[in-house]
Amino acid sequence: MASCAARRRSDLTDLDLTAPQTGSESRPQRIGVLGGTFDPVHIGHLRGALEVAEALGLDELRMMPSARPPHRDTPQVSAQDRLAMVECAVAGVPPLVVDARELQRDKPSWTIDTLELMRAEMAAETQVFLLLGWDAFCGLPTWHRWEELLQHCHILVLQRPDADSEPPDALRNLLAARSVSDPLAVKGPSGQIAFVWQTPLAVSATQIRQLLASGKSVRFLVPDAVLAYIDAHGLYRASN
Numbered sequence: 284m285a286s287c288a289a290r291r292r293s294d295l296t297d298l299d300l301t302a303p304q305t306g307s308e309s310r311p312q313r314i315g316v317l318g319g320t321f322d323p324v325h326i327g328h329l330r331g332a333l334e335v336a337e338a339l340g341l342d343e344l345r346m347m348p349s350a351r352p353p354h355r356d357t358p359q360v361s362a363q364d365r366l367a368m369v370e371c372a373v374a375g376v377p378p379l380v381v382d383a384r385e386l387q388r389d390k391p392s393w394t395i396d397t398l399e400l401m402r403a404e405m406a407a408e409t410q411v412f413l414l415l416g417w418d419a420f421c422g423l424p425t426w427h428r429w430e431e432l433l434q435h436c437h438i439l440v441l442q443r444p445d446a447d448s449e450p451p452d453a454l455r456n457l458l459a460a461r462s463v464s465d466p467l468a469v470k471g472p473s474g475q476i477a478f479v480w481q482t483p484l485a486v487s488a489t490q491i492r493q494l495l496a497s498g499k500s501v502r503f504l505v506p507d508a509v510l511a512y513i514d515a516h517g518l519y520r521a522s523n
């Protein structure tokens with residue numbers, strides 16, 4: 284059976300997050316988080332995560348599947364399968380790792396809870412970057428305790444060519460107060476918003492589920508290892 288040896292955050296011993304780095308290149312750790320339903324994970328998530336991680340010199344980019352995603356329907360496949368597919372996707376692709384902590388909580392995956400837990404494990408100066416696609420960013424004012432998010436992280440907004448959402452007024456005000464034009468100029472552990480350029484990929488999990496349900500191929504829209512997992516488990520096909 285397909286299984287993948289991805290690095291999980293809990294397995295990692297090489298990155299001490301409780302202390303600042305020492306030596307000639309001493310600087311705060313930079314940790315990125317891309318949360319998602321990942322039903323399934325696809326190249327839009329993965330290219331965006333990797334390009335942002337490289338552009339910003341992130342020490343780690345955590346792919347974090349939601350257990351019970353707020354604000355949307357129940358995922359089509361189980362949390363276990365969604366996690367396994369993310370593990371297949373990032374295996375051997377540093378600095379991408381899997382953080383499965385939201386799957387261990389028996390309540391909706393509120394991002395503010397996750398950030399508070401992460402912060403408690405880190406040195407105060409660690410920079411945390413929450414990656415959000417444009418559509419997710421536009422929904423921010425509906426999130427649980429959304430006005431507290433920037434106390435714990437910076438937000439990096441990924442362009443999403445397949446999304447035509449408009450930002451609500453509350454977000455326009457936040458952008459006016461908190462945005463910086465250059466993501467590399469973001470300072471401090473939290474509090475700023477920047478837009479990042481990544482290869483625009485108009486790919487969505489909805490499209491992938493629809494292609495599979497109609498018997499079509501999703502080759503090249505997901506990594507081969509994810510496709511192998513989907514095929515081996517018969518996921519998303521019309522009979523499911």
Ligand SMILES: Nc1ncnc2c1ncn2[C@@H]1O[C@H](COP(=O)(O)OP(=O)(O)OP(=O)(O)O)[C@@H](O)[C@H]1O
Binds near residue numbers: 326328331484487489
């Ligand atoms: N093609 C893409 N380009 C940039 N960001 C993306 C892309 N697809 C998803 N994202 C972002 O990744 C995060 C997780 O997305 P999610 O797992 O919901 O995938 P999705 O493709 O939007 O799924 P669905 O079609 O089921 O809604 C969100 O912040 C979303 O905006």
Ligand SMILES: O=C(O)c1ccc[n+]([C@@H]2O[C@H](COP(=O)([O-])O)[C@@H](O)[C@H]2O)c1
Binds near residue numbers: 317320354355395419
């Ligand atoms: O905390 C919230 O209220 C909240 C509301 C909606 C979405 N989120 C998070 O945003 C991320 C992307 O969500 P989604 O639905 O686009 O996969 C994922 O990590 C969700 O847990 C978080």
